[in-house]
Amino acid sequence: MPTEHVLPATGPAKVRTRPVRIGVQIAPQHASYETIRETAAALEDLGVDVLFNWDHFFPLSGAPDGLHFESWTMLAALAEQTARVELGALVNCNSYRNANLQADMARTIDHISAKGGTGRFIFGTGSGWFERDYDEYGYEFGTVGSRLDALAVDMPVIEDRWTHLNPAPTRKIPVLIGGGGEKKTLRIVAQHADIWHSFSDAATLERKLGILAEHARTVGRDVAEIEVSTEIGSRSVAEVEEHHALGATLFTIGITGPDYDVSHVADWLAWRDERNAQGPLAW
Template identity: 85%
Template sequence: MTTRPVRIGVQIQPQHATYEKIRDTAVELEELGVDILFNWDHFYPLSGEPDGLHFESWTMLASLAELTTRVELGALVNCNSYRNANLQADMARTIDHISAKGGTGRFIFGTGSGWFERDYDEYGYDFGTVGTRLDALARDLPIIEDRWGKLNPAPTRKIPVLIGGGGEKKTLRSVATHADIWHSFSDPATLERKLGILAEHGAAVGRDVSEIEISTEIGKRSVADVEAQYDMGATLFTVGISGPDYDYSALTDWLAWRDSKNA
């Protein structure tokens, strides 16, 4: 069992709600005591009315960085295909500074290879294949990290890199090489298997994968399943909520569970 503290993140899905509702929800969640606020990087809703209300990820994160004072924040996850790698690095550094407020930044660079074909088609990006998108992510991560070393001013801290996805050959290789946090939607049995594969990639690239924080989606999982994931080393647990109402009534119990683990 890990000694890393348990954290609870909430993904405020930027769909079917006004920006005012999203803003107010973010402020309320920080006051409630969540550790991280996430959104997602898409251009259209992923559920419900396909052409419903929706807002862009990065500009929203910059606003939330100004609105909040304590929570970390980022996308779960950024789509690498939508922006030049050097631009992503600069945007991340800028939000890092916006969120710092005279101290250390709170931005998490969550990223992945992309998958939602409508985004690509409507906004004019080349969808390619799963393989080409994963290859592009592997190519761009070193560029992003290199750009962080060149920017003036530099980031306020080593910006944590969160990689989302469970692909065993390419994604987990990138996780072993670059990630501070790995996020997946794995059930306990799948998580156990993929952690073994991640360890193999870590050995291949010379990385101690115990350095990587393990993140997983709570969703509708039972407490027993979440406990099993915790026993395997997962410490970041995320809850997704959608507009228009953003019901997070179940969150109080999960925050109490977090506090019991960290006591």
């Protein structure tokens, strides 16, 4: 990934060279798979950079027992269907699957998506939070702390497994970690993530970036290696610009079934293109 200086600094100007990207999270709920497939194709044709789903077993909004599909099998299908976009979960739940199995599934989707070139899979992961998923599928819910501890233990196992698989991944599979816990989550991000997904407003993001930089220094890593990701949601252009000024470059729009509204995606793609045409951002 291109280098980006995430935090402002005194002294000579620092230049951000990582481009702005737009992702769309297709919530796999309340829609037929045919509709999801068609929506993914339309979004790739529009020019989005990343397609995400989520890793839950039941809808997170609307009718609690409405239509819903599983994340990883869908990602494998989307990897075969698409040709250009990157794809992944926002985010995978680490608790549901053995760490070595997660690594193997990620490597396999990486190859499915390569189409003779480099893979397009992003390993987006987190510790899990939706208790119904655990209760109904027979997983131990534990506590926030225990689930984060498990993620911290499993990430090195996943990374090590990637070095032993035959065939190996087509590239260093990018790791996206979501969440903003300051003591545990951001330390895991500093140790393992290529992308950090934040749910914060601008003021909170600025503070957490400082904490992330401290964790990075502690573990001996350059925080500029970590791309900053956030959600567009209902934010205005001005609010998104605030996040961009702080260093965010991956912005995700969430859409949900039964009828996925992609009408506003083109406006954000135009904003992306305008931003990128302006060239590197310097302080």
